[in-house]
Amino acid sequence: MTATEEPIARFTHWIRQRPNSIEFWELVVTDERLLCCFVGESYRSMLLRADMGERDRALVADSAPAELESLDERNFSVPLEAVERIRLVTGTRFRRAKLEIDWDDAEAPYEDGMTLVASSGAEAQVDAVTGLEDEPSLEDVDIEVERRGWF
Numbered sequence: 001m002t003a004t005e006e007p008i009a010r011f012t013h014w015i016r017q018r019p020n021s022i023e024f025w026e027l028v029v030t031d032e033r034l035l036c037c038f039v040g041e042s043y044r045s046m047l048l049r050a051d052m053g054e055r056d057r058a059l060v061a062d063s064a065p066a067e068l069e070s071l072d073e074r075n076f077s078v079p080l081e082a083v084e085r086i087r088l089v090t091g092t093r094f095r096r097a098k099l100e101i102d103w104d105d106a107e108a109p110y111e112d113g114m115t116l117v118a119s120s121g122a123e124a125q126v127d128a129v130t131g132l133e134d135e136p137s138l139e140d141v142d143i144e145v146e147r148r149g150w151f
Contacts, residue, residue, distance in 0.1 A: 005030045005065045008135055009128045012057060014099055014116035024053030025116055026060045027101070028068060031137045034083055034101065035065060036114065038074035053119075078103045084113075085142040088129040091118055092148045097125075 011027040022042045028035040039056035059071060069075045082105035091097035102113035126145055133143050 005032050007065055008137075009132055010061070011099060011116075011125055011128060012061075013053075013119045013123075015119045016114065016116055024057075024119070025114075026057055027099075027116075028060070028065060029080075029132065029138075030065045031080075031135070033077040033079050034103070035068045035077045036075065037068055038072045074109075076109055078105050078108050080137050080141070082108075083138070083141050085144070086129060086132060086138075087142075087144045087146065088126065089146045090124065090126060090148050095148065099125075 007028055007030050009029040011029075014025045014027065016023040016025055020043060023038060024040040024042070026037040026039050028037065037056075037060045039060060040053035042053075056071070060068060063071065069077055082103045083101065084104055085100070085102040087100040087102075089098040089100070097118040099116045099118070100113065101116075105111075129143060129145050132138050132141070
């Protein structure tokens with residue numbers, strides 16, 4: 001991380017489904033690394049279910065890249081050299097969009113990568129993914145958008 005680290009893209013309103021909960025994640029791609037920011041968790045029990053991610057999403061949006069990793073103990077970063085693939089599968093009326101990011105970094109909490117699903121508040125982020133293809137710092141990363149449906 002350098003003092004001149006610049007954000008390139010932000011992927012917002014993504015969730016990671018766990019057996020008993022739903023984790024809310026925000027991803028920020030800079031010219032040096034991929035920052036994975038945990039912004040809340042909602043338990044599947046009907047009594048405990050609530051979207052707890054909105055306040056922390058705003059905090060991620062207002063923070064500089066250098067501050068993001070320290071916002072939560074579950075936040076982590078992956079150097080862009082370790083990122084191998086970014087794949088967005090677009091959603092349909094009946095299926096939510098899926099974002100798959102693969103990396104080869106033994107120090108990351110999720111060794112092989114993360115698969116996230118768009119939350120109900122997510123907008124199509126096709127432009128954010130396709131915009132990464134033109135970034136020189138991501139020239140070795142396989143970037144793909146798969147469109148579902150009758151296109």
